[in-house]
Amino acid sequence: MESMIGKSLDSDAAYMRRAMELALLGEGWCHPNPMVGAVIVKNGVIIGEGYHRKCGELHAERNAFASLKEPAKGAALYVTLEPCCHYGRTPPCTEAIVENGIRRVVIGSKDPNPKVSGRGAAILKAHGIEVHENFLREECDALNPVFFHYITTKTPYVTMKYAMTMDGKIATRTGKSKWITGEKSREYVHRMRHAAMGIMAGIGTVLADDPMLNCRLPEGNGRNPVRIVCDTHLRLPLQSRLVQTAKEIPVIDVCGADPDPGKKSALEQAGVRILCCPGKDGEIDLAELMRRLGEEEIDSVLLEGGGTLNESALKAGIVSEVDCFVAPKVFGGRAGSPVMGTGVDEPEEAQIFQLMDMHRTGSDLLLRYRVPEKKNTGSESERRDPDSCLREL
Numbered sequence: 001m002e003s004m005i006g007k008s009l010d011s012d013a014a015y016m017r018r019a020m021e022l023a024l025l026g027e028g029w030c031h032p033n034p035m036v037g038a039v040i041v042k043n044g045v046i047i048g049e050g051y052h053r054k055c056g057e058l059h060a061e062r063n064a065f066a067s068l069k070e071p072a073k074g075a076a077l078y079v080t081l082e083p084c085c086h087y088g089r090t091p092p093c094t095e096a097i098v099e100n101g102i103r104r105v106v107i108g109s110k111d112p113n114p115k116v117s118g119r120g121a122a123i124l125k126a127h128g129i130e131v132h133e134n135f136l137r138e139e140c141d142a143l144n145p146v147f148f149h150y151i152t153t154k155t156p157y158v159t160m161k162y163a164m165t166m167d168g169k170i171a172t173r174t175g176k177s178k179w180i181t182g183e184k185s186r187e188y189v190h191r192m193r194h195a196a197m198g199i200m201a202g203i204g205t206v207l208a209d210d211p212m213l214n215c216r217l218p219e220g221n222g223r224n225p226v227r228i229v230c231d232t233h234l235r236l237p238l239q240s241r242l243v244q245t246a247k248e249i250p251v252i253d254v255c256g257a258d259p260d261p262g263k264k265s266a267l268e269q270a271g272v273r274i275l276c277c278p279g280k281d282g283e284i285d286l287a288e289l290m291r292r293l294g295e296e297e298i299d300s301v302l303l304e305g306g307g308t309l310n311e312s313a314l315k316a317g318i319v320s321e322v323d324c325f326v327a328p329k330v331f332g333g334r335a336g337s338p339v340m341g342t343g344v345d346e347p348e349e350a351q352i353f354q355l356m357d358m359h360r361t362g363s364d365l366l367l368r369y370r371v372p373e374k375k376n377t378g379s380e381s382e383r384r385d386p387d388s389c390l391r392e393l
Contacts, residue, residue: 001021001022001025003049003067004018004039004046004049005046005047005048005049005067005069006045006046006047006069007045007046008044008045008046009046012078012106012132012135013136015039015041015046015076015078015106016039016078016080016106016108016135016136016139016140017136017139018037018039018046018049018078019037019038019039019049019060019078019079019080019108020037020080020108020136020139020140020143021037022037022038022039022049022050022051022060023035023036023037023051023052023060023080023143024037024143025037025051025053026051026052026053026054027194027195028194028195028196028222028223029053029054029055029223030052030053030054030055031055031146031197031297031299031300032055032147032150032197032297032298032299033052033055033147034052034081034111034143034144034147035051035052035080035143035144035147036051036052036059036060036061036079036080036081037049037050037051037052037060037079037080038050038051038060038061038063038064038077038078038079038080039064039077039078039079040064040065040068040072040075040076040077040078040102041075041076041077041078042070042072042074042075042076047068047069047070047072047075048064048065048066048067048068048069048072049064049067050062050063050064050065050066050067051063055089056089056090057090058090059083059084059090059093060079060080060081060093061077061079061083061093061096061097062090062091062093062096064077065096065100071100071101072100072101072102073100073101073103074101074103075100075101075102075103075104076102076103076104076105076106077097077102077104077105077106078106079105079106079107079108080108080109080140080143081107081108081109081111081140081143081144082107082109082110082111082116082117082118082120082121082133083097083105083107083116083120083121083124084111084113084115084116084120085115085116085119085120085123086115086116093120094120094123094124097124097129098123098124098127098129102129103129103130104129104130104131104132105121105124105129105130105131105132106132106135107121107131107132107133107134107135108134108135108136108137108139108140108141109137109140109141109143109144110133110134110137112148112151112152113151121133145157145320145321146299146300147299149299149320150294150299150300153294154291154294154295155290155291155293155294155318156197156198156290156293156294156298156299156300156301157299157300157301157320157321158200158290158300158301158303158313158318158319158320158321159192159196159300159301159302159303159319159320159321159322159323160303160305160310160313160314160319160321160322160323161189161192161302161303161304161322161323161324161325162304162310162323162324162325162338163177163180163181163185163324163325163326163327163364164180164324164325164326164327164338165180165326165327165329165330165331166326166327166328166329166330167330167331167332168337168338169331169332169333169335169336169337170306170307170335170336170337170338171331171335171336172331172333172335173331173333173334173335175208175336177209180325180327180329181325181327181361181362181364182327182361182362182363182364183362184361184362184363184364185325185327185361185362185364185366187217188361188366189325190215190216190217190222191217191222192302192323193213193214193215193222193224193225193302194215194217194221194222194223194225195300195302196225196300196301196302197225197226197298197299197300197301198225198226198227198228198293198298198300198301198302199213199225199226199227199228199301199302199304200228200229200230200301200302200303200304200305200309201213201227201228201229201230201303201304201305201306201309202229202230202231202305202306202308202309203229203230203231203232203235203236204306204308204309205304205305205306205309206229206231206236206240206242207235207237208306210240210241211241211242212241212242212245213225213227213242213304214227214245214249224249225302226249226250226251226252226298227242227249227250227251227252228251228252228254228293228301229242229251229252229253229254230254230284230286230289230305230309230312231253231254231255232255232256232282232283232284233255233256233259233260234253234255234259234260234263234264234267234274236253236267236272238266238267238270242272243267243270243271243272244270246270246271246272247270247271250273251271251272251273252272252273252274252275253267253272253273253274253275254275254276254277254284254289255274255275255276255277255278255284256276256277256278256279256282256283256284257276257278257282258282259274259276275289275292277289277292284312285316286312286313286316286318287316287317287318290318303319306336306340307336307337307338307339307340307341308340308341310338310339310340311339311340311341314339314351315341319371320370320371321356321368321369321370321371322353322368322369322371323366323367323368323369324338324366324367324368324369325361325364325365325366326364326365326366326367327363327364328363328364352372353369353370353371353372354369354370354371354372355367355368355369356368356369356370
């Protein structure tokens with residue numbers, strides 16, 4: 001993205017939206033931290049800008065100060081998330097704001113982290129800085145549903161993703177599924193993989209497709225997620241592509257009770273990490289799995305399971321978002337459904353979702369839904385009418 005330093009925009013909203021553009025450059029790289037962008041404006045001209053590039057490195061505000069072409073004294077700072085005020089992996093950004101003589105700070109989202117929430121803005125005000133909070137908050141909140149969920153629940157934000165035909169089939173009657181969607185949708189999925197810290201599939205999918213579950217963006221621009229397999233009885237083949245590449249891209253094989261010690265040892269020698277999360281009847285306890293992944297600072301999981309794992313994930317209440325790609329095709333017959341199991345008896349028993357957004361991806365349609373029970377952003381306001389959001393990606 002071309003730098004805007006030295007250029008002027010025509011409103012507070014334009015400067016904040018520039019900060020949002022910068023924040024998105026950190027997607028996939030700054031986990032488990034939020035995506036944040038910052039713009040410094042003096043006399044109507046941008047004199048510095050930055051974003052949070054990577055966890056452990058400078059935050060957006062300090063990167064913006066590092067890019068300054070002139071002193072920031074008397075300038076305004078536009079930042080998409082409330083500046084931090086505590087020592088963590090990096091020093092607090094409130095200190096840098098005060099030290100650089102910033103006169104006015106415009107903040108988008110309130111930080112739900114109890115170490116920061118409200119305190120960052122209060123410290124700035126205490127130093128005589130004019131602070132404008134909740135500016136374009138809904139748009140800024142939309143940058144970080146993962147962070148908001150993770151920081152408040154300590155469990156990953158799980159996005160259940162699947163592709164289906166117009167008649168709701170995820171495969172033909174013979175089990176073939178390559179390819180339901182077009183090239184644009186498949187490229188977008190790799191962007192989703194880059195944006196998530198983990199990707200999870202069931203052993204049935206692995207046995208059927210022998211997938212790599214890696215990120216294949218052009219020119220190696222993506223980051224590979226940790227690959228997680230729900231494998232109750234440790235059936236993951238030693239010759240599978242996942243196992244053969246486990247020393248290059250991490251693989252966690254999740255089992256139920258009493259795994260076979262010989263198979264466990266063989267997988268571990270190949271570089272696979274075994275994680276036991278036994279639930280009822282020896283099955284995997286998905287809620288416990290999410291808790292343990294959260295302890296390891298895995299803040300997001302892209303669920304690319306089949307119908308069986310999808311049903312289990314919904315029943316376990318671990319799903320925050322459902323992304324459904326719909327292809328302009330009809331398979332017909334009795335092929336697989338995105339969510340299997342016995343299903344409900346009556347229409348009123350259906351689980352209800354809230355439509356967040358919809359996009360065209362080539363000839364396909366991507367529908368994004370939120371699970372209503374989850375509070376996934378810091379905003380209580382409703383999103384825009386999805387009818388106004390239909391666009392090409």
